Amino acid sequence: MEVAESGGWDFLDWLGPDTSACVFHRLEDPNDLAHAAAVSRSWRQFVITNEFCKSLCLRICPEVASFTRAVEVSESPPVPALAAPASGSSHDAEKDHRTYSNLGGALVSSKSKPFVDCILDCIGASSTDRFPAERMENTLDPREVVGHRPSYWSSGGQYDPDVPESLTYRLRSNLCIVDEIRIHPYKGTTVLGNPIFSSKMVRVRIGRSKPSRGLAEVDNQTVIADENYVWTYTSPDIPMRQENVLQSFKLPRPVLCIGGVVRIELLGRTHKAFNDMYYIW
Numbered sequence: 001m002e003v004a005e006s007g008g009w010d011f012l013d014w015l016g017p018d019t020s021a022c023v024f025h026r027l028e029d030p031n032d033l034a035h036a037a038a039v040s041r042s043w044r045q046f047v048i049t050n051e052f053c054k055s056l057c058l059r060i061c062p063e064v065a066s067f068t069r070a071v072e073v074s075e076s077p078p079v080p081a082l083a084a085p086a087s088g089s090s091h092d093a094e095k096d097h098r099t100y101s102n103l104g105g106a107l108v109s110s111k112s113k114p115f116v117d118c119i120l121d122c123i124g125a126s127s128t129d130r131f132p133a134e135r136m137e138n139t140l141d142p143r144e145v146v147g148h149r150p151s152y153w154s155s156g157g158q159y160d161p162d163v164p165e166s167l168t169y170r171l172r173s174n175l176c177i178v179d180e181i182r183i184h185p186y187k188g189t190t191v192l193g194n195p196i197f198s199s200k201m202v203r204v205r206i207g208r209s210k211p212s213r214g215l216a217e218v219d220n221q222t223v224i225a226d227e228n229y230v231w232t233y234t235s236p237d238i239p240m241r242q243e244n245v246l247q248s249f250k251l252p253r254p255v256l257c258i259g260g261v262v263r264i265e266l267l268g269r270t271h272k273a274f275n276d277m278y279y280i281w
Contacts, residue, residue, distance in 0.1 A: 010040075010042065011043075012042060012043065012046055017046075020046065021050055024036065024046075024047070024050065024052050025052070025055065027052070027056065028056070028059075029108060030053065030056055030057075030060075030101060030104030030105045030107075030108055031105065031108070033047060033052050033053055033056060033101065033104070034101055034105070037097070037101075047097065048093050048094060048097040049093065051093075051096065051097075051100075053096075053097055053100035053101045053104055054096060054100040056100075056104050057100045057103055057104045057107065060104065060107050060108070060253075061107050061253075061254065061255070061256045063206075063232050063233060063255065063256040063257075063258055064100075064103070064256065066232055066258050067258075070095060070096050070099040070100070072095055072098070072099065106177065107177060107254060107256065115180075118171045118172050118173070118176045118178065118257075118262075119140065119169045119170075119171060119172070119262075120169070120170050120171055120172045120260075121140070121169070121170050122136045122137050122139070122140065122167070122168075122169055122170075123168040123169060123170050123223055123224060123261070124136070124168050124221075124223045124224040125153060125155070125165070125166070125167050125168075125224070126155070126164075126165045126166045126167075126224060127155050127156035127165060128153065128154065128155070128156065129154040129155060129156050129157065129279065130154065133149075134152065134153055134154035134281075135153065136153045136167055138151045138152050138153050139152075139153050139167065142184070142246070144184075144186070150186075150189075152186040152281050153167070153281070154186075154197075154279055154280070154281045155266075155279055155280040155281075156279075157273065157275060157277030157278065157279055158269065158277060158278050158279075159276070159277055159278070160278070161268060161269040161270075161278045162268060162269075163269070163278075164265055164266060164267050164268075165199070165265075165266045165280050166224065166263050166264060166265045166266065167263070167264045167266070168223075168224050168261065168262070168263045168264075169261070169262050169263075169264075170260055170261060171257060171260040171261065171262060172260075173260060174208075174258070174259055174260040175256070175257070175258060175260075176256075176257040176260065177254050177255070177256055177257070178204075178206060178251065178254070178255050178257050178262065179250065179251050179253070179254040179255065180248050180249060180250045180251060181202070181204055181248075181249045181251075181262075181264060182246055182247065182248050182249070183202065183240070183246070183247055183249065183264070184244075184245065184246045184247065185197065185198030185199075185240065185242070185243065185244060185245075185247070185281065186244070186281035187244040188271070188273070188281060192274070195270070195271035196242050196243065196244050196270070196271070197269075197270070197271050197273075197279050197280055197281035198240050198241075198242055198243075198270055198280065198281075199240050199266035199267055199268055199269065199270070199280050200239070200240060200267060200268030200269070200270060201237040201238060201239055201240060201266075201267040201268055202237070202238045202239075202240050202249050202264065202265070202266060202267070203234065203235055203236075203237050203238070203264075203265040203267060204233075204234070204235040204238075204249070204251065204262065204263070204264060204265070205229075205231045205233070205234050205235075205262070205263040205265065206231065206232060206233040206234075206255050206257045206261070206262055206263075207229050207230050207231040207232045207233070207257070207258070207259050207261055207263075208229065208230055208232070208258060208259020208260065208261055209228055209229055209230075209259065209261060210227075210228055210229065210230060224263075229261060229263075230259070231263075232257075232258055232259070233255045233257075235251055235252070236252065237267060242270060266280050
C-alpha cells in the first residue's frame, strides 16, 4: 500500500462512509466522539452530519427521545454577524451536535459525581393520617425528631395491605439526572412491639406535569391525579428492607428527568397499628 505524500490516508476515505459509520456507532463514550470530531474538519463534519452524539445520548438515556428540539441559551447578547449566516440546516446540525455532546458528557460523568439532593419541595401525598403532624413535608428533613417531636409522614390506614401509597415531589430543575432514591422507614415506637411501618416494594416514576394542568390546585387529590402527568420513566419494583435505616434504591441506570417531577410509589404494607389497620410511615 502506498501512502500519500500529504502524510497518510484519511480513515474515512479509506473505509468509506458506511463502514466508517458502523465504527463510529460502536463508540460508547461521548468523550471519544468529541475527540473524533476534533481530529479534522472532515471528521467533525462526518460526526455532525450523522448525528452520532444524539444517537449515543439515546442509547445511554432513552428519555432523550422526548426532546422536540434543542435550544442554546447564552448569558451574553449575540454578536452581530459580519458575514452571511450559515444555512439553517447546517447551523441547526452544529447546534444539535454541541447540545448532545454536552448532554452525553453530563450523563456519563454523573455516575462518578457525589450525591446531590435534587428535591425542591412536596407536591402531594396520596393520603395522610394526621395532618399536619404527620404531613409529607416531614420527609424533607432527615432527622427523626425535630423540636422534641417525631418527624415522619404517615399514610392513611387501610384494612387491605395491598393498597399502594405515593409521594410526589418537585425537583430543583426541569432537567435533572436521577440515579437513586433514598428512603428511611420509620419505627413505630408508640406501637406494641415497635414495628417498622415500611412498604414491601418501591417504584419510581419520573416525568412532568401536563401543560394544560397546573400544580397549584387547592385539592390535593387533583394535584396528584395521575392524568395530570406524563411519566417518561417507570422503574422496576425494588424491594424495601424492614429496617429503620436510610435505604438507597439505585435505579438500573441514570435517568434524565425532563419536567422536574418524581413520584415515589410505596407498594404493600407490612404492619398494623392498634386500630387493626395497615399504615406506611
